[in-house]
Each structure stands twice: as C-alpha cells, then as structure tokens.
Amino acid sequence: MGSAxxxxxxxxxxDTVYGTVGSSDKAEYAKRFGYDAVFPREDFxxxxxxxxxxxxxxxxxxxxxxxxxxxxLEVLAPFGRVAFYGEAARHPDLNLPLLPLWKNNRALTGYNIGDVSxxxxDLLRTHGLAALGLVASGSGHIDVTDILPLAAAAQAHERMQAGRNVGKTLLAV
Incomplete structure (x- = not known):
C-alpha cells in the first residue's frame, strides 16, 4: 500500500511525503514512488x-x-490526523487517551473498505475509479514484481507475513 x-x-x-519501511533494505525501493524520505519504522x-x-x-x-x-499520534502537526486502514501487526486494540487529541488539535479516523463496500x-466505486484513473493517466504505477501460480498462494502469504515481499505479487489463475 505504501507505494500507492x-x-x-x-x-x-x-508537498512533502515521508514513508516508513519495516526493514532498511526496502528504503531505496520505496523512494521510487515519490517519497521525499523513507525511514525505518522503528526510528520514524x-x-x-x-x-x-x-x-x-x-x-x-x-x-x-x-x-x-x-x-x-505523537508526530502530528496541529490539526493533523492519523487515518488507519488496517491492523497488519495484529496487536490488541488500543485504549487511547482522548484528552491529548483534543489538547493538541489532533484527530484519528479509520477507513475500512469492507464497511464502505x-x-x-457507490463511494467505493468512486474511490476505485479515481485510483485506477491515476494508473491510466500515467500518474500512478503498480509495480508487479512477481507472478506466482495459484498453487503458490501459501508461499506468497508467508513472504508477506515475514515482510520479505517488495512490490506486488500476483497469483496467476
């Protein structure tokens, strides 16, 4: 998702776009997609x-x-917001203190594609068409780095879980 x-x-x-990566060896790859700087997640x-x-x-x-x-939440400027759209690390749900959000003019919002669908x-369709429009116009690029047979789906998932994937992996059906 980071490249998109x-x-x-x-x-x-x-004007300025920063990114994070799970391992520093992915930083150079990530910069190809328009980031001004890419930081290791643990140091961001x-x-x-x-x-x-x-x-x-x-x-x-x-x-x-x-x-x-x-x-x-700590790196937000005044009126900044964190938009979360997943729980890749599978941590337990957070109990967030709300007063710091209010006192620092910060916000937290979520995007759940399943709920939108x-x-x-119609809104999901609009979002999808806008994203595909970027690709069609040449302003966006989907970097397919591997195509595996459907029988290798478990291998693809293992790579993703271990954080070893770079780019997009497609399964050929």
Missing part, C-alpha cells in the same frame, strides 16, 4: 520530528497498528 499511498498523496497535491518518530523541524506532519496513514499507531458501494 505516496503516488496518491502527490496526485492530491502533497524521531526522524519525522527532525525532518519537520518539530512541526510534525498533517496526515499519517497507518496500516500497522499497535505501538506504531500511538507513535503516529457494504454501506456505500
């Missing part, structure tokens, strides 16, 4: 503070969850 997120952010007019809190001169960022997209979600399918 950077491209969409640029298409929507973001300090790195974002340094990169922004302490101001923080306007938006954090969080698919990881757990401690990363809490840290993301059930309750607002």
């Amino acid at each position: 997120a950077a491209q969409i952010a640029r298409a929507l007019g973001a 809190l300090g790195a974002v503070r340094d990169a922004t001169g302490g101001r923080g960022v306007d938006v954090v997209l969080d698919p990881v969850g757990g401690p990363m979600r809490l840290a993301s 059930r309750r607002a399918p």
Whole structure:
C-alpha cells in the first residue's frame, strides 16, 4: 500500500511525503514512488520530528497498528490526523487517551473498505475509479514484481507475513 499511498498523496497535491519501511533494505525501493524520505519504522518518530523541524506532519496513514499507531499520534502537526486502514501487526486494540487529541488539535479516523463496500458501494466505486484513473493517466504505477501460480498462494502469504515481499505479487489463475 505504501507505494500507492505516496503516488496518491502527490496526485492530491502533497508537498512533502515521508514513508516508513519495516526493514532498511526496502528504503531505496520505496523512494521510487515519490517519497521525499523513507525511514525505518522503528526510528520514524524521531526522524519525522527532525525532518519537520518539530512541526510534525498533517496526515499519517497507518496500516500497522499497535505501538506504531500511538507513535503516529505523537508526530502530528496541529490539526493533523492519523487515518488507519488496517491492523497488519495484529496487536490488541488500543485504549487511547482522548484528552491529548483534543489538547493538541489532533484527530484519528479509520477507513475500512469492507464497511464502505457494504454501506456505500457507490463511494467505493468512486474511490476505485479515481485510483485506477491515476494508473491510466500515467500518474500512478503498480509495480508487479512477481507472478506466482495459484498453487503458490501459501508461499506468497508467508513472504508477506515475514515482510520479505517488495512490490506486488500476483497469483496467476
């Protein structure tokens, strides 16, 4: 999702886009998609503070969850927001203190594609067509790095769980 997120952010007019990676060997690959800088996930809190001169960022997209979600709240600029759309790390749900959100003018929001598809399918269609429009116009690129037979689906999932995948893996049916 990170490669798509950077491209969409640029298409929507973001001046500066930072990213995180689970392992530093993926940083150079990630920069190809429009990031100004890419930080190792475990160091991103300090790195974002340094990169922004302490101001923080306007938006954090969080698919990881757990401690990363809490840290993301700390790097927000005034009126910044964390938008989470997954729980890749499978941490237990967080109990968040709400007063710091209010006192620092910060927000937390979620995006769940399953819920949108059930309750607002026309909106989901609009989102999907907008994203595909970026690809069709050449403003976005989906980097397919591997095509495996359907019989190798378990292998593809193991790679993703271990964080060894780079780019998109397709299963040929």
